[in-house]
Amino acid sequence: xxxxxxxxxxxxxxxxxxxxxxxxxxxxxxxxxxxxxxxxxxxxxxxxxxxxxxxxxxxxxxxxxxxxxxxxxxxxxxxxxxxxxxxxxxxxxxxxxxxxxxxxxxxxxxxxxxxxxxxxxxxxxxxxxxxxxxxxxxxxxxxxxxxxxxxxxxxxxxxxxxxxxxxxxxxxxxxxxxxxxxxxxxxxxxxxxxxxxxxxxxxxxxxxxxxxxx
Amino acid sequence: xxxxxxxxxxxxxxxxxxxxxxxxxxxxxxxxxxxxxxxxxxxxxxxxxxxxxxxxxxxxxxxxxxxxxxxxxxxxxxxxxxxxxxxxxxxxxxxxxxxxxxxxxxxxxxxxxxxxxxxxxxxxxxxxxxxxxxxxxxxxxxxxxxxxxxxxxxxxxxxxxxxxxxxxxxxxxxxxxxxxxxxxxxxxxxxxxxxxxxxxxxxxxxxxxxxxxxxxxxxxxxxxxxxxxxx
Numbered sequence: 001x002x003x004x005x006x007x008x009x010x011x012x013x014x015x016x017x018x019x020x021x022x023x024x025x026x027x028x029x030x031x032x033x034x035x036x037x038x039x040x041x042x043x044x045x046x047x048x049x050x051x052x053x054x055x056x057x058x059x060x061x062x063x064x065x066x067x068x069x070x071x072x073x074x075x076x077x078x079x080x081x082x083x084x085x086x087x088x089x090x091x092x093x094x095x096x097x098x099x100x101x102x103x104x105x106x107x108x109x110x111x112x113x114x115x116x117x118x119x120x121x122x123x124x125x126x127x128x129x130x131x132x133x134x135x136x137x138x139x140x141x142x143x144x145x146x147x148x149x150x151x152x153x154x155x156x157x158x159x160x161x162x163x164x165x166x167x168x169x170x171x172x173x174x175x176x177x178x179x180x181x182x183x184x185x186x187x188x189x190x191x192x193x194x195x196x197x198x199x200x201x202x203x204x205x206x207x208x209x210x211x212x213x214x
Numbered sequence: 215x216x217x218x219x220x221x222x223x224x225x226x227x228x229x230x231x232x233x234x235x236x237x238x239x240x241x242x243x244x245x246x247x248x249x250x251x252x253x254x255x256x257x258x259x260x261x262x263x264x265x266x267x268x269x270x271x272x273x274x275x276x277x278x279x280x281x282x283x284x285x286x287x288x289x290x291x292x293x294x295x296x297x298x299x300x301x302x303x304x305x306x307x308x309x310x311x312x313x314x315x316x317x318x319x320x321x322x323x324x325x326x327x328x329x330x331x332x333x334x335x336x337x338x339x340x341x342x343x344x345x346x347x348x349x350x351x352x353x354x355x356x357x358x359x360x361x362x363x364x365x366x367x368x369x370x371x372x373x374x375x376x377x378x379x380x381x382x383x384x385x386x387x388x389x390x391x392x393x394x395x396x397x398x399x400x401x402x403x404x405x406x407x408x409x410x411x412x413x414x415x416x417x418x419x420x421x422x423x424x425x426x427x428x429x430x431x432x433x434x435x436x437x438x439x440x441x442x443x444x445x
Contacts, residue, residue, distance in 0.1 A: 085340060087347075087363075
């Protein structure tokens with residue numbers, strides 16, 4: 001089966017310091033990958049590089065077997081920030097943002113936004129501005145905003161960091177739902193409950209190298 | 215006429231709807247608003263690009279824009295006068311001593327304010343705003359408009375401040391407008407002229423309008439800053 005995303009080598013340096021020096025990696029659809037590693041190990045940088053938000057030396061990069069990783073391929077990858085930024089509009093407006101950017105209009109957009117609102121369980125929040133939301137609610141809205149675009153690959157950066165109680169529980173439930181939907185999910189995190197989700201492939205990032213863990 | 219009498223006469227002129235006085239006020243507003251509108255797009259675009267783009271010479275451009283904030287209006291007037299006068303390179307346009315020349319002058323004066331406020335707004339914005347827009351599939355234009363929308367209160371503060379500078383400046387309007395009654399005489403040039411003639415009533419009336427406008431601009435800024443702070 002053709003991997004969703006693959007590269008032969010990925011290197012990233014900041015000045016003299018080599019942060020990442022990764023060998024071949026394949027991310028397959030229908031699997032969740034978790035990358036653990038200490039602070040500053042490069043987990044976030046790796047996700048940002050794969051999202052196209054940061055430059056790096058990448059050899060043999062292919063998306064669904066195609067080495068021409070252009071705007072179309074980029075649109076099938078969505079990065080969700082550790083502390084998601086919500087635009088100064090309503091929850092529904094935030095979820096609709098990516099659809100508008102892709103030119104999806106009218107009734108279809110409205111229906112997709114409604115579906116994503118139901119999926120993330122944020123129906124009661126739909127008209128609220130972002131400053132009225134808790135951290136957990138923001139994370140769920142950010143996941144819905146990504147989900148509505150039906151990406152092939154989700155890059156989730158510490159989705160449960162700084163969350164506790166109900167917010168963390170609900171976010172983990174959404175991550176688990178994603179992992180069951182046949183898409184690729186790459187998560188940088190330390191949350192034991194996410195690491196122990198069924199079918200997760202675990203990697204550890206240390207000294208710039210990515211090592212698979214049993 | 216005593217100062218008290220002049221003040222009484224000033225308010226009488228204002229409230230009686232003196233056509234000459236109100237003509238000057240509307241001309242001022244028109245010239246300042248058009249000047250601001252002319253500078254709006256280039257100013258905001260320049261500020262945004264200076265904030266977002268890294269290129270050789272960027273630092274020098276930023277310093278230049280910031281220096282232009284304090285550029286004497288009379289010097290802008292002098293340069294424009296030389297460019298637009300009959301002997302100047304643009305003399306053939308016949309713009310000197312016209313409202314169009316005043317609008318151009320006020321656009322030049324407001325441009326650095328709009329650029330500097332936008333630059334500061336976008337530089338001070340949360341970097342995740344632009345990044346989130348891009349990662350959700352926004353192209354450069356949509357991502358730029360989103361970032362500007364997220365910083366709209368700070369950008370609008372620049373617009374208000376730009377209007378404040380345009381409506382209250384005297385040097386440039388006097389030099390390139392020529393203070394022609396009914397044609398290029400605005401609030402500030404009229405105050406200067408009337409005062410020099412010892413006709414305080416109209417000067418005071420126009421001064422009151424200018425102060426009210428300046429206060430209005432500051433109140434609008436304070437409200438915007440409050441709104442922005444609440445987000």
